[in-house]
Amino acid sequence: MAKVFVGLSGGVDSSVAALRLLHAGHEVVGVFIKTWQPDFISCNWEAERLDAMRVAAHLGIPFLTFDAEEAYKKGVADYMIAEYEAGRTPNPDVMCNKEVKFGAFLTFAKAEGANFVATGHYAQNSTDEHGRHLLRGNDSEKDQSYFLWTLTNDQLNHILFPVGDSPKSVIRDEALRARLPTATKHDSQGICFLGQVDMKDFLSHYITTEAGDVLNESGECIGTHDGALYYTLGQRHGFTVTVRGRDEMPHYVIGKDLKKNTITVGNMPQRGQTKTLSLTDMNILTPLTIGETYEAQIRYRQTPFPVRFMAGEGSHGTLEVLVDIETPSPGQSCVLYVGTECLGGGIITE
Incomplete structure (x- = not known):
């Protein structure tokens, strides 16, 4: 069996991910990923780390703390500030997955001898003769594949999503039966380092406005x-x-x-003004075909809408929007699908 480093966040999903991997016979190591927070904001990371430690102790697995402050500050917080300053609307969750959970953490885990990293994300991956594929989570209300479009095929070869095949209710019941310390814990909301501070108040410490x-x-x-x-x-x-x-x-x-x-x-959001979407920083897991129709999502939990792939060169691409949609903001992620498979995506420039 494999050696798996599980990102234990202190929540129920990652706790059950570790439980399932242990039951499958893997050598499991629980790892709490410590991220950055500004001095003027109080974040409860110590309490989250304590919950993660309790889960590891309950399961009888080793526990480590990985310091990802530098990667988080540079790849998530600084990026977010720069994007807002440029008038764009970034998605910090996408960048956290790219730069921290499946960037710095994956690199750390492999250096420590792990074959895989695992998280509590509601997503799935599969393998066939064409390679590795990223799929939606089985629970449509919890599916988090939208935030994972930056993953590469090489990264997917070293990532496990143990809870992605189950609805949240099953995960919660499983945690209760196993008497996990996090079984009744509420789901976390928002970005940790913001705490109770809204985005505008946070940005005001770094950007001067009138x-x-x-x-x-x-x-x-x-x-x-x-x-x-x-x-x-x-x-x-x-x-x-x-x-x-x-x-x-x-x-x-x-x-x-x-x-x-x-x-x-x-009095109404603008609709029908967007005929094309221009994308940059594209990451494509499964090759796209010029002229082919795909489904796109520009917000989490949005109903996908049809687009046609018109052009692509390097990290840039153009999509024709085939229905009326609300006008998107530059900086948002546009993620492409065929059925339940996530093909990749890009950042909207216009």
């Missing part, structure tokens, strides 16, 4: 905001509208101008 005007679709000033770069298309909170119409309908961000420091809002 208040600006909120414009309606006629270009009239109807309110104020805290800095155009903070906002993403489709957002409906975080700005103040002081001049309202009779309908009192909600307002959504439908455009922003960083040079003028303005955002434009409307």
Whole structure:
């Protein structure tokens, strides 16, 4: 059997991942990945690490702590700050998987003699004569393949997703039967290093902004905001509208101008304006065919929509959007699928 380093986060999913691997006869080592957090934010990583230690002790497996602060600060936090400063909307979860969990952690595990790393992600992989394939998790409500599109075929050869074939309810029941210390623990939400601080407050420590005007679709000033770069298309909170119409309908961000420091809002998110998607930093696990139709997702838990692959050169590609969709924000991840297979993806530039 194989030697597997399991990323124990202190949650129930990774706990059951370790349990299943142990039952399968593998040599299992539990590893808590310590990430970066700024001095001005309190994060409960110590409590999460303690829960991970309790799980390892309960299962009778070795426990290690891997210090990934440098990789996380550079690959996730600094990247996120730079993207927001440029007016784009990044996905830190995607970058955490790329740079930390399946980047620095995988490198560490292999150097320590591990054959595989495993996590509690709701995703699956399979192997056939064409190689390794990344698949959606069996629980459609929990599927996390959207956040894993940056994985390479070589990385997939060393990654296991032990809980990806089961719905969350089964994982929870399994944890209860095994009396795991995390069996009744609530799922974590959001980005650890932010804690109870929202994204705007975090960014304000690194980016200097000024208040600006909120414009309606006629270009009239109807309110104020805290800095155009903070906002993403489709957002409906975080700005103040002081001049309202009779309908009192909600307002959504439908455009922003960083040079003028303005955002434009409307009563409905923009739809039907996007005819093509230009992608950069593309990572393709299974080759795409020019002119072929695929399914795309530009947000987590979004219903996939059809696109046609029009062109690709190096890390760049162009997709034709075949239905009306809400206008995406540059910086978001566009992930491609055929059925349950994740083919890869890229970062939206326009």
